[in-house]
Amino acid sequence: MATEAAQGAEHGAGGGLVFHPMDQFLVKPLFGDGPVGTFTVTNVTLWMALSVLCIVGLLVLSSSGRATVPGRMQSIAELAYGFVRKMVEDVAGKDAMPYFPYVMTIFMFIVVSNFLGLLPLAFTTTSHIAVTAFMAIVVFVAVTVIGFVKHGVGFLGLFWITSAPLPLRPVLALIEVISYFVRPVSHSIRLAGNMMAGHAVIKVFAAFAPLITISVGVGLLATPLSILAISAIYALEVLVAFIQAYVFTILTCVYLRDALHPSH
Amino acid sequence: MATETHQTLSACLTPEGGAVGMPQLCPDWMGNQIFWLIVTLVVIFFILSRVALPRIAAILADRQGTITNDLATAEDLKAKAAQAEEAYEKALADARAEAQSIVAATKAEIKAELDDATAQADARIAAQAAEGEKKIAEIRASALESVKEVAEATAQELVAVMGIEADARTIGAAVGTRLKG
Numbered sequence: 001m002a003t004e005a006a007q008g009a010e011h012g013a014g015g016g017l018v019f020h021p022m023d024q025f026l027v028k029p030l031f032g033d034g035p036v037g038t039f040t041v042t043n044v045t046l047w048m049a050l051s052v053l054c055i056v057g058l059l060v061l062s063s064s065g066r067a068t069v070p071g072r073m074q075s076i077a078e079l080a081y082g083f084v085r086k087m088v089e090d091v092a093g094k095d096a097m098p099y100f101p102y103v104m105t106i107f108m109f110i111v112v113s114n115f116l117g118l119l120p121l122a123f124t125t126t127s128h129i130a131v132t133a134f135m136a137i138v139v140f141v142a143v144t145v146i147g148f149v150k151h152g153v154g155f156l157g158l159f160w161i162t163s164a165p166l167p168l169r170p171v172l173a174l175i176e177v178i179s180y181f182v183r184p185v186s187h188s189i190r191l192a193g194n195m196m197a198g199h200a201v202i203k204v205f206a207a208f209a210p211l212i213t214i215s216v217g218v219g220l221l222a223t224p225l226s227i228l229a230i231s232a233i234y235a236l237e238v239l240v241a242f243i244q245a246y247v248f249t250i251l252t253c254v255y256l257r258d259a260l261h262p263s264h
Numbered sequence: 265m266a267t268e269t270h271q272t273l274s275a276c277l278t279p280e281g282g283a284v285g286m287p288q289l290c291p292d293w294m295g296n297q298i299f300w301l302i303v304t305l306v307v308i309f310f311i312l313s314r315v316a317l318p319r320i321a322a323i324l325a326d327r328q329g330t331i332t333n334d335l336a337t338a339e340d341l342k343a344k345a346a347q348a349e350e351a352y353e354k355a356l357a358d359a360r361a362e363a364q365s366i367v368a369a370t371k372a373e374i375k376a377e378l379d380d381a382t383a384q385a386d387a388r389i390a391a392q393a394a395e396g397e398k399k400i401a402e403i404r405a406s407a408l409e410s411v412k413e414v415a416e417a418t419a420q421e422l423v424a425v426m427g428i429e430a431d432a433r434t435i436g437a438a439v440g441t442r443l444k445g
Contacts, residue, residue, distance in 0.1 A: 052307050
């Protein structure tokens with residue numbers, strides 16, 4: 001991730017700055033140097049496992065006391081529970097409660113992974129389109145299946161806007177269908193793009209930070225500025241880490257509502 | 265690291281082991297990521313749906329129950345307090361009424377006693393007055409007698425001084441006539 005300036009901006013042979021802002025996103029085998037197969041234990045495995053551990057610590061260990069008056073960690077667990085539960089109830093409706101555990105799963109995974117990715121030297125699993133696209137496609141397929149199972153052909157009413165004038169309806173239906181199929185794309189690229197962009201920008205600034213060791217004149221200005229910029233963008237990224245998890249989850253709830261109540 | 269190894273490892277790595285373009289778009293790694301993502305999501309899902317969520321829901325329900333119970337208890341206690349206050353007010357009013365009746369009774373008793381005593385005193389005073397009057401009458405009578413004696417003596421002396429010999433009976437008759445007149 002961010003502050004590993006030495007790794008990101010190794011000095012090249014010529015003594016100039018070398019930028020590798022994307023190297024932090026490389027998937028590497030955790031043991032040895034072999035190729036990355038489907039089942040290879042990689043840094044992806046490590047950081048996903050860490051996210052599982054964090055979630056266990058946050059939601060399971062913290063609540064093991066079952067205290068009526070909660071401690072700090074239990075309060076966080078209850079807050080997260082209430083936050084997602086209320087989101088599902090308010091956005092997707094009361095009849096969406098059976099899907100609450102899955103919505104909670106993706107929210108906790110994304111929010112924990114996003115924050116873990118902000119640790120220096122961390123690998124951000126949610127910055128990868130493969131990860132976010134898979135989650136988005138699961139949501140898309142699930143929502144489509146739920147829609148057809150619950151409403152049969154009536155689910156297509158989602159695209160046939162009865163409140164619009166009749167001549168406009170086919171046009172609107174076309175637009176609705178297109179937007180429906182674009183959903184998983186925007187859903188996944190939004191999250192991955194946000195996570196990747198912030199981390200890459202931090203890395204670029206980190207590459208500028210050691211400039212003072214090469215040229216004192218330029219470095220005197222560039223080094224403090226880049227350090228300031230890293231701090232500022234890091235603060236922004238902390239915000240983005242939560243907001244993007246929230247956005248992904250609330251969009252899931254919105255899609256779920258469409259499946260449960262297709263007639264707007 | 266040997267250049268050849270990396271090139272054979274993945275098309276997404278430069279010979280130095282750096283990234284070619286966006287590593288996110290490298291198809292070689294997507295299978296690995298998706299596999300581990302599925303494992304992760306399934307693990308999280310089971311942890312949440314089997315352990316964490318029911319437990320937190322139970323904790324929240326417990327708390328809600330506790331709060332409701334406490335509120336009910338508070339309501340109960342409040343009612344009890346109101347009852348106690350009512351009972352206290354009633355007792356106070358009763359006590360006040362009783363006190364008033366006692367005061368009235370005592371007052372009546374005292375009045376009766378007082379009347380009694382007054383009557384006795386009046387009777388005694390009347391008796392004494394009567395006795396006094398009697399004594400006064402006696403004294404008056406005796407005084408009258410004395411006056412007559414003194415008058416007779418004085419008259420005899422006067423008559424004697426005037427040189428007239430007069431017997432006691434005549435003088436007595438004369439004094440008696442005078443006193444009556």
